[in-house]
Amino acid sequence: MSDRFEKGMNILKITNKEIIEQMFDELKDISPDLGRFVVEFPYSEIYTRDGLDLKTRELITVAALTAMGTAPTQLEHHINAALNVDNSPKEIVEAIMQMSAYAGFPAAINGINAAKNVFKEKGLLPVK
């Protein structure tokens, strides 16, 4: 296990501890290196950098994935991660709603539905 892997895992255990095992398990028969890359590149090299804290990093990822609209599963994972690093449900909802202006209402509504799935499972509804 490389230093980079360990460094990335330390972040993942903070942001996405609920899905680490599932991610490696899903990839193990087909592309275990892709899982390793996720740990060694974004989590080890990006999320550990100075300049933005984890809270902000997860929020901008939620915004970007909402705007892109092509990765609904990963959007839910990052909404969950955003909660894990102290974004409030309201902050997440605001970030998603704002995307209506940049990516259109369907993208924002789909983002809100993703948030609703995550919040419901965590007993965080209604959002005030």
Add this chain to the structure above:
Amino acid sequence: MSDRFEKGMNILKITNKEIIEQMFDELKDISPDLGRFVVEFPYSEIYTRDGLDLKTRELITVAALTAMGTAPTQLEHHINAALNVDNSPKEIVEAIMQMSAYAGFPAAINGINAAKNVFKEKGLLPVK
């Protein structure tokens, strides 16, 4: 209830009466303002404008959502709306098929499948 909201609701009752309640219901625990924005901005400010009739407005939305390929649920809603404002099933199918040239065949085929879901529920198959 603002004038803008009422003006938008008057359009929504024409285009999408089947889903209004559902939309507000889905958003009420998490982001009721997003539902209000949908009514007050696109339906109140855009769909009420001169220059294009509702029939054409819904058809161009069907074409655009088909081409984007990121909002399958909303595409079905707008296919339904397009029918509600006097687009024939054939006109809708033609608009979707045309997108094969601008966004590729997968986008067009996914659009046709969305139309098929809507048409089947309304007993509008086969399209002649």
Add this chain to the structure above:
Amino acid sequence: MSDRFEKGMNILKITNKEIIEQMFDELKDISPDLGRFVVEFPYSEIYTRDGLDLKTRELITVAALTAMGTAPTQLEHHINAALNVDNSPKEIVEAIMQMSAYAGFPAAINGINAAKNVFKEKGLLPVK
């Protein structure tokens, strides 16, 4: 020259007569068949179909290319084509503005700037 090519050219001469020569000229050293495909597939097989007239077909293409945001040159060509088949400048502007709700304001503003380039060259500004 196949029947399909001739059939497509008959449409292109109506919708885009200004750019036919340029399109074939640009492709002739690198991919002349791609020019032939454009004539033989979308123009010959799609734009000639019943169910939607040329005016509507060009308008939905303008809407879709505005929403996609990845083909600014082709968007200008289709705005020009939309004018050639009797869409008014105002109808084109309305179709583009509407995309703000489905693809965001930047897409709509970029679409309006494309229209402005075309309208200016044709002396069609201001739009009333």
Add this chain to the structure above:
Amino acid sequence: MSDRFEKGMNILKITNKEIIEQMFDELKDISPDLGRFVVEFPYSEIYTRDGLDLKTRELITVAALTAMGTAPTQLEHHINAALNVDNSPKEIVEAIMQMSAYAGFPAAINGINAAKNVFKEKGLLPVK
């Protein structure tokens, strides 16, 4: 049945024999011509061309659909087709993984999951 249709069908029987009937069946009540276009344009005019063999053509389609992220069903069809024209599971996995650099990790992970669905059904897991 036109020569072009027959020529395209000859390719489809090599690349996608498992889904031909299903594709025509799904479209027959709503847009049979779209199925015909798929046969007559990409399969008849593109996949039959010199310059790239079928193996490479299916692999670049897998890469492109992974990167676009908007057509998961068609991505599975083309992963299946890529296998049918002698791409190994490993080659397909490598092409998909590479897209992480150009379209991001979520696109690559979704592509890998599509491959996993296809490989599992064919008893091709684990990939070595």
Add this chain to the structure above:
Amino acid sequence: MSDRFEKGMNILKITNKEIIEQMFDELKDISPDLGRFVVEFPYSEIYTRDGLDLKTRELITVAALTAMGTAPTQLEHHINAALNVDNSPKEIVEAIMQMSAYAGFPAAINGINAAKNVFKEKGLLPVK
């Protein structure tokens, strides 16, 4: 001038004072209402909301436009706006770099080039 317009203009004068006149000027001959919508919807209804401060709102917009990759001009405007509401050049660079993991390296590099254009004009290079 509506209250909503005035409320939105108050935000725009903070975030984008440099481009307000230019935006209205560009749109005045073709679609003045689109400029009004930008003021009345995102700036008046979104950016004024509780839950996220302007600094964070502009940063998530920079991230989203970088990831989308379809609006380079607006990306520069929002990078400028992000600076105007107290994001440091380094924070902006970090947000853009992070998008390499979600939208690929080309999107991140294009975003960095947009930032470089803005920072150069403001004498903010090199970023430390």
Add this chain to the structure above:
Amino acid sequence: MSDRFEKGMNILKITNKEIIEQMFDELKDISPDLGRFVVEFPYSEIYTRDGLDLKTRELITVAALTAMGTAPTQLEHHINAALNVDNSPKEIVEAIMQMSAYAGFPAAINGINAAKNVFKEKGLLPVK
């Protein structure tokens, strides 16, 4: 200089030797680490892997960037790289043309124009 960096540079010197200096130069005042990431992740970890040769890897990247349509500069760089690892101009043209079926004609035409820019500078026109 890490082993990973050196390993990636060895690939870049094969695929893109013409632009290495320019890339580092462009990023040095704003985000030198982004240049390092490009070397250490895609070039060091992806392009060095077994399973696909460099020729195929650059060709699928050309296809994917053509289909995405959001990175015209990087598309030119990868067309150049594809030539450097023994793709013929015709193979590159075929890969780009094929994208018309999956991402639409505008994407394919823009891809061909990118190829034309690269081929012209290298004296590779006309393509036979």
